[in-house]
Amino acid sequence: MVGGDAAGMSAASQARKRLGSGELEIVAFERGHFTSYSACGIPYWIGGAVKDRDALIARGPQEFRDAGITVHIRHEVVAIDLDAREVVARDLDGGGERREGYDHLVYAAGATPVTPEWARIDGEGVFGVQTLDDGTAIHAWLDRDPPPRRAVVIGGGYVGVEMAEAMVRRGLAVTLLEKSPQPMSTVDPDMGERVREAICGLGIEVRTGAHVQSLETTDGRISAVVTAQGTLPADIVVLGLGVRPNTGLAVRSGIPVGVTGGLRTDLRMRVVGPHGPLEGIWAAGDCVQTVHRVSGQPVHIPLGTHANKQGRVAGINIGGGYATFPGVIGTGVTKVCELEVARTGLTEREAEAAGFAFVTAAVESTSRAGYYPGASTMVVKLIAEKRTGMLLGAQIVGREEAAKRIDALAIALWNRMTVEEMTALDLSYAPPFSPVWDPVLIAARKATDAVHAAG
Amino acid sequence: MVGGDAAGMSAASQARKRLGSGELEIVAFERGHFTSYSACGIPYWIGGAVKDRDALIARGPQEFRDAGITVHIRHEVVAIDLDAREVVARDLDGGGERREGYDHLVYAAGATPVTPEWARIDGEGVFGVQTLDDGTAIHAWLDRDPPPRRAVVIGGGYVGVEMAEAMVRRGLAVTLLEKSPQPMSTVDPDMGERVREAICGLGIEVRTGAHVQSLETTDGRISAVVTAQGTLPADIVVLGLGVRPNTGLAVRSGIPVGVTGGLRTDLRMRVVGPHGPLEGIWAAGDCVQTVHRVSGQPVHIPLGTHANKQGRVAGINIGGGYATFPGVIGTGVTKVCELEVARTGLTEREAEAAGFAFVTAAVESTSRAGYYPGASTMVVKLIAEKRTGMLLGAQIVGREEAAKRIDALAIALWNRMTVEEMTALDLSYAPPFSPVWDPVLIAARKATDAVHAAG
Structure with missing residues (x-):
């Protein structure tokens, strides 16, 4: 296992479940100090909602060792010899190197x-x-004495927004810089505008259309962010500009990457080269590209949920079982203060890029029957293919009990339902849970009308 | 429209949307005082969560009249002459009768x-x-002076449980009688047991295996419920024994009913007789039977959400459009105190009755990442066909943010997904909303293992 986080250790665990130590030796190299942790939980730990770092760790190295998996933390794999079928790992603390042969390599x-x-x-x-x-x-930096007072977060995606909120909760004055016209460009502008309001409501200064030019330091520490629109003093800067698949080692070793920069795999998570699958070379997690089931295009969507599934699939196959990972549909969710934001499928911009002609419908409804205490407003937006009416994408912005409804839409989309078919869905109804016409059904009705009107 | 509640008035509204008053005259007869209200909201109004009766009314008679629909409340249709194509309606307050001819009759x-x-x-x-x-x-009875102190609710289904809770909230001592071994027999016994605990936690005395023999009165008022297991004093008795389709008038008029006692319709909600659809006779709502898409059997599942959809479909078709109601899958949800209970598809008992061989898998997981504040336990149970692994049914019991997840399972089931296919679903994940493996996915994995193990 090249990498001992979600993907690598899921693969290791699944293979171990199927093959005993006498049948398969499993060795994992992890550059960092930790294995199998929730990276998605970091903003909540920084913000204080999660008190203890260890709560984010699903399984530590010793737990894997107890399960018969050798784990070397603080070891970075620096070379892969595909012909000799061995890797070279450097001990980042001790300084030595060790060679390890393999029958199966999992690049994670x-x-x-x-x-x-x-x-x-x-x-x-x-x-x-x-x-x-x-x-x-970051925690150590925020705990300095005197503590940093001004934070600048660069990038208004999931991580940027979550980290901006975390630092407000830590009492910092926070500015969020985003180069697009709206934060949270993972949803359409009409939905993103609601996110902007929620962020501003937290007291975060949001600057969109911002172009960062340089960072300034004083005495070896960050002191300001220089943008085309002015200079912002900063005691801490957090980068939320997205991530790139970590494939340098793969490329150096002759393992090819796909058009997104991530490793290509087949359905069973075997790495695919120009001449087909590479025997015994597997990949999973944030370093791979996968297929978007709606657009049919290769995409790089690094998420813990995919990493876990892909690692599991690789491990089952290495262990002699059969499992496949059939791609993704772009589902995502986050929470900004009380605002829940969710999406699945394609946004308008993505649908256009994929070549779809489409209609959209957005409805405002409530999380519970309008008369039931605690009912709150939510907006459901659907994107449907012109003529066929097939659901292409969905977005939800709301408050309590809103965002998880995206799963229903994700499954409708996964099954290529049309919005008209969706109007008949037998969804649950009781006053504490939805109006008699669930917001999803109301949206499907309106989208059906839009499909008919567009002819 | 024979009946002016959800089904009838949905039909009226949809027909009116498509045809103006010059093209179609619409007359609705409603026996009660109200039109288009939320019957499901009644327990919450009784219990005090909803303060005002009028909040339950979606649209009153005058609103329909303003929309060009004639509404006669307190008018009961007492005869339908299929040959002459007219109905006789009795004015329950004034005492007279009126005849009304029709081209289309909606039996609702x-x-x-x-x-x-x-x-x-x-x-x-x-x-x-x-x-x-x-x-x-009921409200008037509870407001008597001196107020009733002891309530007996007979029947432990949705309505019985919701009414029992409502009366506890009104300060009454409540006993719930159920003849089955568990309350909420709409879910499997293992799930129903959790409901029993929640009900008891409210201070409701639950007596299962109870056989009511008679009711006793004193001075013309209820005073006790006599059961084979003893006599219970009672100042109010609420019946939650389910409902029957109200088809007496239809049968008297020569409109046939199906095996469940409800009217049979085609996909467009036309009433079907022994020789095919009856021209111009439509039906919708709690008086019709429909098809269960999993078992293929006719079922009578009276729910507001079906009534609204069926009425809408009838109205669109009467108005010259095209819409169908393709059946139900038995989705239902309720809340007992903080406990949320949801189901879709078939229970074990129902699957057996339908002739399925099946496996089950139940998992306990959490509503949020385990480390995230407010995470609470939920149980997801799946029932899958042996060999094919096709999802047949699902049940969820949990606390906040649990029950509405049944919609995702309902849509998977609607699309005849196998539990193995479901393990790959791209569901939303962020720590405030679910563990990295959503409870639905964990359940799908366990059910897949069960399908494989059963061979």
Whole structure:
């Protein structure tokens, strides 16, 4: 296992479940200090909602060792010899190197935060949020005395928004910089506008259309962010510019990557080269590309939920079983203060890029029967193919009990339902849970009308 | 429209949307005082969560009249002449009768609470919970001076449990009688047991295996419920024994009913007789039977959500459009105190009755990432066909954010997914919303293992 986080250790566990130690020796190399942790939980740990770092760790190295899996933390694989079928791993603390032969190699090296040229400064206080080690470093920085007072978060996607909220909760003055016209560009602008309002409601200053030019340091520490629109003093900078598949080692070793920069795999998570699958070479997690089931295009969508599934599939197959990972549909969810934001399928922009002609319908409804205490407003937006009416994408913005409804839409979309078919769905109804016409059904009705009207 | 509640008035509204007053005259007869109200909301109004009866009314008679629909409340249709194509309606207050011809008849007479022989007493204080008039009568009875102190609810289904909770909230001492070994027999016994605990936690005395023999009155008022297991004093009795399709008038008029006692319709909600659809005769709502898409059997599942959909479909077709109602899959949800209970598809008992060989898998997981504040336990149970692994049914019991997840399972089931296919579903994940393996996915994995193990 090249990498001992979600993907690698899921693969290791599944293979171990099927083959005993006498049948398969499993060795995992992990560059960091931790195995199998929730990177998605880091913002909540920084913000204080999660008190203890260890709560984010699903299984530590010793637990895997107890299960018969050899784990070397702080070991970075620096070379893969495909012909000799062995890897070279460097001990990042001890300094030595060790060689390890393999029959199966699982490349699960994850992703690294996008770091533009201007962010590579010779100074402290600039952080990505990708590993638990990153989280530990941010925590230590915020705990300095005197503590940092002004934070600048660069990038308004999931991580940026979550980290901005976390630092507000830590009492910092926070500015969020986003180069697009709206934060949360993973949803359509009409939905993103509601996210902007929620972020501003937290007291975060949001600057869209912002172009960062450089970072300034004073005494070896970050002191300001220089943008085309002015200079912002900063005691900490967090980069939320997305991540890139961590494939440098693969490429150096002759393992090819796909058009998105991630490793290509087949359905069973075997790495695919120009001449077909590479025997015994597997990949899973944030370093791979996968297929978007709606657009049919290769995509790189690094999410823990995919990493776990892909690792599991690789491990089952290595263990002699049969499992496949059939691709993704772009489902995502986050929470900003009380606002829940969810999406699945394609946004308008993505649908257009994929070549679809489509209609959209957005409805405002409530989370419970309008007369039931605690009912709150939610907006459901559907995107459906012109003529066929096939659901292409969906977005939800609301408050309590809103976002998880995206799963229903994700499954409708996965099954290529039309919005008209969806109007008949037998969804649950009782006053504490929805109006008699569930918001999803109301949206499906309106989208059906739009499909008919578009002819 | 024979009946002016959800089904009838949905049909009226949809037909009116498509045809103007010059093209179609619409007349609705409603026996009660109200149109288009939420019968499902009655327990919450009785219990005080909903303050005002009018909040339960979606649209009153005058609103329909303003929309060009003639509404006669307190008018009961007492005869339908299929040959002459006219109905006779009796004015329940004024006492006269009026005849009304029709081109299209919509039979939407709803359902009536099951009332065994022993419940038909000559005395006050025994109530069904079907119409808003029933709710009004219960409210008035509870507001008497001195107020009733002891309530007995007979029947432990949705309505019985919701009414028992409502009366606890009103300060009454409540006993719930159920003849089965568990309350909420709409879910499997293992899930129903959790419901029993929640009900008892509210201070409700639950007596299962109870056989009611008679009701006793004193001075013309209910005073006790006599069961084979003893006599219970009672100042109010609520019947939650289910409902029967209200088809007496249809049968008297020569409109046939199906095996469940409800009217049979085709996909467009035209009433079907022994020789095919009856021209211009439509039916919708609690008085019709429909098809269960999993078992393929005719079922009578009276729910507001079906009534609204069926009425809408009838109205679109009457208005010259095209719409179909393709059946149901038995989705249902309720809340007992903080406990949420949901189901879709078939229970074990129903699957057996339908002739399926099946496996089951139940998993306990959490509503959020385990480390995220507020995570609470939920149980997801799946029933899958042996060999094919096709999902046949699902049940969820949990606390906040649990029950509405049944919709995702309902849509998977609607699309005839196998539990193995479901393990790959791209469901939403972020720590405030689910563990990285959503409870639905964990259940699908366990069910897949069960299918494989069963061979």
